[in-house]
Amino acid sequence: MRVAVVAHRASETNVSLAARAWNGRPVELVSPREALLTLRPGDIALARLDVREDLAGAEEGLTILERLADAGVQVLNPPPALLRAHDKLLTARTLRRAGLPHPRTSIVERHAKLPDLDFPAVLKPRFGSWGRDVYLCRNRVELERKVGQLALRPWFRSGGAIAQELIPPLGHDLRVIVARGEVVGAAVRTAPPGEWRTNAALGATVSPTTPAPVAVSLAKAAASASGLDLVGIDLLPTGPGAFCVLELNGAVDFRPLYASPGRDVYADALSALAGSMEAVALDSAAADAG
Numbered sequence: 001m002r003v004a005v006v007a008h009r010a011s012e013t014n015v016s017l018a019a020r021a022w023n024g025r026p027v028e029l030v031s032p033r034e035a036l037l038t039l040r041p042g043d044i045a046l047a048r049l050d051v052r053e054d055l056a057g058a059e060e061g062l063t064i065l066e067r068l069a070d071a072g073v074q075v076l077n078p079p080p081a082l083l084r085a086h087d088k089l090l091t092a093r094t095l096r097r098a099g100l101p102h103p104r105t106s107i108v109e110r111h112a113k114l115p116d117l118d119f120p121a122v123l124k125p126r127f128g129s130w131g132r133d134v135y136l137c138r139n140r141v142e143l144e145r146k147v148g149q150l151a152l153r154p155w156f157r158s159g160g161a162i163a164q165e166l167i168p169p170l171g172h173d174l175r176v177i178v179a180r181g182e183v184v185g186a187a188v189r190t191a192p193p194g195e196w197r198t199n200a201a202l203g204a205t206v207s208p209t210t211p212a213p214v215a216v217s218l219a220k221a222a223a224s225a226s227g228l229d230l231v232g233i234d235l236l237p238t239g240p241g242a243f244c245v246l247e248l249n250g251a252v253d254f255r256p257l258y259a260s261p262g263r264d265v266y267a268d269a270l271s272a273l274a275g276s277m278e279a280v281a282l283d284s285a286a287a288d289a290g
């Protein structure tokens with residue numbers, strides 16, 4: 001049996017996952033095309049397709065993942081779940097249906113009437129990442145101006161933008177890494193002075209933390225609603241001991257400092273995934289025998 005991380009990028013997270021073992025087996029880092037050529041029924045593909053660099057949708061390869069699954073490869077982070085994370089409109093629907101706290105969200109499309117919103121509001125790409133093109137609009141005039149400025153961006157033309165209620169920024173958020181229902185890591189991301197967005201790509205400081213039980217249960221509930229096997233849940237603090245779920249990250253980046261004390265977060269993520277898959281295999285073997 002082969003195990004592969006399927007991705008286009010040799011990011012720190014992808015390379016680190018591929019450097020760990022899956023139940024003693026080596027893990028490869030392959031592109032979707034390589035996966036299609038080399039993986040066989042019973043092999044395992046951990047899908048780590050991200051959003052495109054230009055934010056105009058998900059990276060290519062979702063159809064290849066479907067074909068792998070049809071061919072009997074066990075695809076973790078299956079395409080519908082990846083889309084639920086990458087498409088912020090689907091994320092909002094998913095979290096609302098699961099009854100989880102999430103800022104009120106609407107879609108802004110070209111040539112369509114702007115939705116009714118409360119201000120201040122956040123305007124951002126529907127398939128965004130790295131905090132790119134995420135703007136604060138204090139009122140409707142600012143929103144209209146920003147929409148006018150962004151209307152020709154490839155991402156605006158293809159997917160539209162998301163307008164979202166602003167959760168009053170406290171300068172930090174909490175990212176929790178969940179692998180098959182288990183929290184394997186977490187970190188606090190603190191925005192630099194003068195910045196309200198908490199993305200590491202925008203200079204946030206990332207520091208280790210042990211999440212409070214309320215954050216752990218919210219992250220687990222969001223992970224379960226997402227259908228993703230390995231996911232990063234971003235929680236925005238809304239007051240003492242209270243959070244809302246801001247994002248589901250389907251190709252989440254995390255560093256060694258996300259680990260629980262004395263642990264290796266990449267190894268723990270793979271063991272959580274491998275352990276629960278073995279439990280599923282044992283259950284179905286027991287069912288077959290009975």
Ligand SMILES: Nc1ncnc2c1ncn2[C@@H]1O[C@H](COP(=O)(O)OP(=O)(O)O)[C@@H](O)[C@H]1O
Pocket residue numbers: 103122124128129130131132134164165166167168169173196197198199234236246247
């Ligand atoms: N509705 C919101 N309320 C408060 N802060 C927000 C909101 N939306 C985004 N932010 C801030 O902007 C950052 C980037 O937004 P996010 O939706 O996570 O997009 P991206 O996919 O680019 O990371 C978040 O980490 C958060 O700090």
Ligand SMILES: [Mg+2]
Pocket residue numbers: 129130131199234247
């Ligand atoms: Mg984010």
